[in-house]
Amino acid sequence: MVEIEFRDVGKSFVDKQTGELRPAVSNISLSIAKGEVVSLIGPSGCGKSTLLNMGSGIYAPTSGQVFIAGQQVTKPVREVAFMLQKDLLMQWRTIEDNVALGLEIAGVDKAERLRIANELLVKCHLRGFEKHYPYQLSGGMRQRAALARTLAVDPQVMLLDEPFSALDAQTKMILQQDLAKMLYEKKRTALFITHDLVEGIALSDRLLVMSERPGTIIEEIIIDLPLRDNPLERRKLPEIGPLQGRLMDLLKIGKEEDAVLH
Numbered sequence: 204m205v206e207i208e209f210r211d212v213g214k215s216f217v218d219k220q221t222g223e224l225r226p227a228v229s230n231i232s233l234s235i236a237k238g239e240v241v242s243l244i245g246p247s248g249c250g251k252s253t254l255l256n257m258g259s260g261i262y263a264p265t266s267g268q269v270f271i272a273g274q275q276v277t278k279p280v281r282e283v284a285f286m287l288q289k290d291l292l293m294q295w296r297t298i299e300d301n302v303a304l305g306l307e308i309a310g311v312d313k314a315e316r317l318r319i320a321n322e323l324l325v326k327c328h329l330r331g332f333e334k335h336y337p338y339q340l341s342g343g344m345r346q347r348a349a350l351a352r353t354l355a356v357d358p359q360v361m362l363l364d365e366p367f368s369a370l371d372a373q374t375k376m377i378l379q380q381d382l383a384k385m386l387y388e389k390k391r392t393a394l395f396i397t398h399d400l401v402e403g404i405a406l407s408d409r410l411l412v413m414s415e416r417p418g419t420i421i422e423e424i425i426i427d428l429p430l431r432d433n434p435l436e437r438r439k440l441p442e443i444g445p446l447q448g449r450l451m452d453l454l455k456i457g458k459e460e461d462a463v464l465h
């Protein structure tokens with residue numbers, strides 16, 4: 204069953220300098236099956252976040268359509284949880300109450316939502332910070348709290364915009380492991396953005412590589428490797444190096460005059 208589908212999607216924004224519409228992404232067609240994990244990789248500014256924002260119903264496409272679980276997306280969808288690059292924690296709520304927010308909206312009673320929130324805070328290595336406010340946490344801690352909040356609603360579809368970018372290398376690997384296990388065991392579907400090539404390979408069934416703006420999909424790479432539920436072990440496989448090399452070539456990393464990743 205297809206769970207996320209983009210049909211020939213394009214999105215343009217008004218260029219502030221010229222006042223004209225300028226495409227950010229164009230001709231995007233993709234389909235992601237239930238239980239699949241797919242990563243979007245591409246140069247800065249190629250439109251990855253724009254795609255995720257259309258998947259979550261925040262932006263309407265300029266052309267084409269987006270479907271989640273067979274329903275055309277015209278507004279934010281209940282089955283989808285998204286985590287944006289900016290953590291968007293509410294400054295006036297404690298970390299615990301931020302994590303429990305989605306459950307509160309869904310009408311889950313207080314004791315149960317705090318139980319779920321606290322379980323996730325432990326998983327995201329934030330034990331002891333339940334009663335703190337966002338401004339009292341580091342950037343990496345806030346990012347972990349935002350991830351816990353996304354996981355708390357236990358959505359069928361997750362759209363994650365660089366969820367691990369503010370974390371140190373070791374915390375990142377531990378949280379990737381937790382997320383990968385959860386996605387695999389619960390057969391959740393995820394589309395996520397990363398600039399970290401090995402992270403994309405370690406976590407995904409497939410990678411979609413995008414061109415520079417206006418972004419379009421230039422290559423699909425199927426990660427035909429075992430251990431999708433165990434990225435710590437997958438990272439050690441000998442196939443990782445060559446796959447990373449192929450991605451570096453596609454993104455022209457190291458070819459100074461053509462470099463597209465900033």
Ligand SMILES: Nc1ncnc2c1ncn2[C@@H]1O[C@H](COP(=O)(O)OP(=O)(O)OP(=O)(O)O)[C@@H](O)[C@H]1O
Pocket residue numbers: 216217227245246247248249250251252253254416
């Ligand atoms: N609301 C908006 N209004 C005008 N232009 C926008 C808007 N959102 C995005 N853009 C432009 O669209 C292009 C794609 O932006 P987007 O954030 O989707 O790229 P990205 O691939 O996610 O970048 P990065 O990897 O740096 O996060 C950029 O040139 C950006 O300036």
